[in-house]
Amino acid sequence: MILVTFISLIGVVIFELFSFPVPWMLGPLFAVLLSQxxxxxxxxxxxxxFRNIGLVIVGAAIGHSFQFDLFAGMxxxxxxxxxxxxxxxxxxTIMALGVEKFSHIPLKTAITCTVPGGISQIVTFAEEEKDINLAIVTYFHVIRVISIVMLIPFFVSGHVVKGDDHLGFSISTLLPLGLLILACWVFALIGKKxxxxxxxxxxxxxxxxILQLTSFNxxxxxxxxxxxAQLFIGAYIGFLLKPSMLKLGARVITIGIVSALVxxxxxxxxxxxxxxxxNYSLPTGFLSTAxxxxxxxxxxxxxxxxDISAVTVFQMFRLLFIFIIVFxxxxxxxxxxxxRNGQIQDAKVDVSN
Incomplete structure (x- = not known):
């Protein structure tokens, strides 16, 4: 873990030197990915x-920055x-048919590979279903997430609006900030349960x-x-693509990359x-639909x-859409x-008899 931290910081320094976008997330991602x-x-x-700690911190930051006026035209x-x-x-779905045709992956696996869901939810679904190649499904979704996280900041880098950097280190804010992060962590564990x-x-x-609607400061x-938080999450995403995944075959690897880019x-x-x-900015529009x-x-x-509020609402709607309708x-x-496969097998048995 110490070595990964050192590698991640090297990635941050390199991205800062070349003025690449989101250095504290993409730097560790690239560095850890290549180091494996x-x-x-x-x-x-x-x-x-570590990833979970990063998510808790980001969740608290987004909750604080959320603008309720977005719901006016809901x-x-x-x-x-x-x-x-x-x-x-x-x-x-059309992509899945193409993946089935060109990579000779069974249709169930192809559909599960291309459905736009979260990695953990899709992998869990694939584990529960029979006749789905879990390794291929994992690879497709890992490539999708890595390509989107790595490429979108470069697409929108010319349109980036710099955030406020005035919030630095202050002893007086450490205690309330620590209590807030601790409370968020406890509630996150409850949410997991x-x-x-x-x-x-x-x-x-x-x-x-909810706390913002009360008198709490x-x-x-x-x-x-x-x-x-960005370093924690970036290093974790960098670990998603394992060297062992490249043993799936050149055709599957290529089609996985092509499908992610499409x-x-x-x-x-x-x-x-x-x-x-x-009338959102280009980064807001792209991140809302990615x-x-x-x-x-x-x-x-x-x-x-x-616009954190818009991105969160759009992505939250997609998450609910996937859970309620897509799954x-x-x-x-x-x-x-x-x-259908069972009927085909039965027909083959009848013919052979």
């Missing part, structure tokens, strides 16, 4: 609870978000939003703490539409000065494929 392929004699470790906004997500599901989606991110957001999360192109086009219709996950996109929004539909489709 060269460092063989030392076992690199980065526990998931009726039109919900309809627009519904159309965007239905279109995305339709296009990813209740099996809420992305509990270490969503629960702190909701907790701070909520401390603002300083920039230096957000940098630590999905990125689709969501970037949707992001441009959001920017056009709602299929990189609620936690990662909200973190990037805080890092590049996008049940995916279950129905998988059952239909199982029945």
């Amino acid at each position: 392929f060269f460092i063989k004699k030392v076992s690199l470790e980065w526990p998931s609870y 009726g039109w906004l919900i309809l627009f978000m519904l159309i965007l997500n239905l279109t995305l599901v339709l296009l990813t 209740l099996k809420l989606p992305v509990p270490f991110f969503l629960t702190p957001v909701f907790l701070v939003l 909520i401390p603002e999360v300083p920039v230096w703490l957000l940098h630590i 999905l990125l192109g689709i969501t970037l086009a949707q992001g441009w539409m959001v920017s056009y219709f709602f 299929a990189g996950g609620l936690d990662q996109m909200s973190l990037l929004a805080t890092a590049i000065g996008a 049940p539909m995916l279950k129905v489709v998988c059952n239909w494929i199982d029945r």
Whole structure:
């Protein structure tokens, strides 16, 4: 873990030197990702609870920055978000048929590879279903998240609005800030017990939003703490792509990368539409529609000065859409494929008899 921390800081320094976007997240991501392929004699470790700590910090920061006036035109906004997500599901279904045809991956695996959900939720679904290649599904979604998290900041780097950097170190704010982070962590553990989606991110957001409606004086999360959170999350994402995943075969690896780039192109086009219709900045539009996950996109929004409230609402709607509509539909489709395959097998047996 000490070595990974050192590698991550090297990544930060390099990204700062070249003025690359989001250095405290992308620097560790690139550095850790590449180091796995060269460092063989030392076992690199980065526990998931580091990522969870980072998510809690980011969740508290986003809850503090959230603007409630976004809900004023919610009726039109919900309809627009519904159309965007239905279109995305339709296009990813077409992508799944293409993946099946060109990579010879079974249809159930191909559909699970292209559905725009979170890694942990999709992998859990794949584990529960039979006849789904878990390694391929994991690889496709890891490549999708890494490509989106790495490429979007470069796409929008010319449009970035710098955030406030005045929040530095202050002894007087340490105690209330520490209590806030501790409370967010405790509530996140409760959210995990209740099996809420992305509990270490969503629960702190909701907790701070509720506290803001009371008379509590909520401390603002300083920039230096957000940098630590970005490093924790960036290093974790860098670990997602394992060297062993490259043993899946050249065809599967290539199609995984191509599908990730196609999905990125689709969501970037949707992001441009959001920017056009709602007069958001380009970073806000892109991050609102990108299929990189609620936690990662909200973190990037805080890092590049996008509208955190809009990005969080758009990504939260997609998360609910996936849980309420996409996963049940995916279950129905998988059952239909199982029945169809069973009928084909039965027909083959009858013919052979």
